[in-house]
Amino acid sequence: MIIGAQLYTLRNHCKTPEDLAETIKRVADMGYTAVQLSGVCDYDPKWMKDLLDECGIIAPLTHFNYDRIMQDTEATIEFHRVFGAPYIGIGSIPNFKKSGCDLAIYEKFIADAVPAAKKIKDAGMKLMYHNHNMEFMRLASGKLLIEDICDRIPADEMGITLDCYWVQAGGGDPVQWIEKLRGRLDCIHFKDMCWSPADLTIRMAPVGSGNMNYEAIVRASEEAGCKYAFVEQDRCYEDDDFECMKRSYDYLASLGCR
Numbered sequence: 001m002i003i004g005a006q007l008y009t010l011r012n013h014c015k016t017p018e019d020l021a022e023t024i025k026r027v028a029d030m031g032y033t034a035v036q037l038s039g040v041c042d043y044d045p046k047w048m049k050d051l052l053d054e055c056g057i058i059a060p061l062t063h064f065n066y067d068r069i070m071q072d073t074e075a076t077i078e079f080h081r082v083f084g085a086p087y088i089g090i091g092s093i094p095n096f097k098k099s100g101c102d103l104a105i106y107e108k109f110i111a112d113a114v115p116a117a118k119k120i121k122d123a124g125m126k127l128m129y130h131n132h133n134m135e136f137m138r139l140a141s142g143k144l145l146i147e148d149i150c151d152r153i154p155a156d157e158m159g160i161t162l163d164c165y166w167v168q169a170g171g172g173d174p175v176q177w178i179e180k181l182r183g184r185l186d187c188i189h190f191k192d193m194c195w196s197p198a199d200l201t202i203r204m205a206p207v208g209s210g211n212m213n214y215e216a217i218v219r220a221s222e223e224a225g226c227k228y229a230f231v232e233q234d235r236c237y238e239d240d241d242f243e244c245m246k247r248s249y250d251y252l253a254s255l256g257c258r
Contacts, residue, residue: 001222003249003257004034006189006232008063010241011039021051028055030246031253036187036230038063038091045082052083059083060228061128061161061187063091069127070112077123087187088120089128089161097134106145110152117157128187130161136170146177155183163189163232164217165204174212178220187228188221190214190252196237204233206244208251218255229257 005027007014014020020040027035037048037059052059062085068076069088080088093109096102117127135146143151150160160181164174178185192210196203207214221229231248233241 001218001226001257002034002228003032003252004036004061004228004230005030005032005245005249006036006038006230008036008039009231009233009236009245013241014040016041017043017047024051024055024057026242027245028057030242030249032057032231032245032249033258034058034060034228034230036061036063036089036232037085038089045079049083059085061085061087061089061230063089063130066090066094070116073116073119077120077125080125081123086125087128087159087161088125089130089187091130092132097132101134101137103139110149113158114153117153121157126186127158128161129158130189131163131170132166133170136167136172150181150184159184159186161187161189161230163191164212165189165191165193165232168193168212169202175216175220178217178224178226182224185221185224185226187230188226189232190217190229190248191232191234192248198237203237204235206233206239206247206251207231208254209247214251215255218252218257 010023013023024035035057076088096105099105120127131146137145139145139148162177162181162185167174167177190207192205192207192212194203194205194210231245233244236244
């Protein structure tokens with residue numbers, strides 16, 4: 001399983017092409033051999049391919065503009081093909097959480113995603129859905145929302161970029177969900193959770209420095225056939241963003257990840 005850097009963590013250092021290039025070089029120097037392009041400035045796909053080749057790193061997964069995925073799927077496919085990204089990612093359902101989880105917005109997502117996912121599959125790629133905690137809400141049917149998504153879009157058409165932190169924040173067991181979603185988990189997100197006396201609440205933490213059982217999570221991810229584990233830490237609080245990414249990499253490398 002390859003360790004990747006989710007660049008959303010470093011988004012404040014990716015606001016211009018020059019900064020984005022420097023950031024990718026820095027994470028490559030840490031030992032990361034993959035990045036996820038998310039939360040970064042606009043970039044030309046050919047420029048990105050040349051940069052990745054120069055740094056000896058790959059970008060197999062994005063979080064891409066939702067409307068472009070759904071409304072201009074063919075162009076989105078070609079954009080990703082230029083720099084060799086087989087996984088086209090959705091970071092979330094736009095406005096779903098802000099609406100109070102309005103199920104009409106969810107139904108519109110399903111209606112849009114089904115044809116887009118089929119086109120992406122036919123192109124030899126895969127649409128990937130990234131969860132937060134709200135996907136663990138229970139519907140009137142008795143199913144969790146994440147279960148409903150999987151029931152309505154086949155595994156060969158859409159994968160789940162399972163965010164282990166948000167699984168736990170939603171009341172789920174990350175290891176159990178890794179096992180349940182076997183066959184959809186080409187990509188996964190690793191970030192840790194701790195409780196902080198600084199603000200008397202839970203915080204995101206570098207992998208290996210929190211309270212989640214990452215030895216079990218890594219083992220389960222490998223057994224489930226995950227290809228890429230992307231380190232993500234939405235907030236680093238008072239710590240340096242790059243230092244947090246390095247701490248996560250070093251810990252995961254100590255467990256045998258590449």
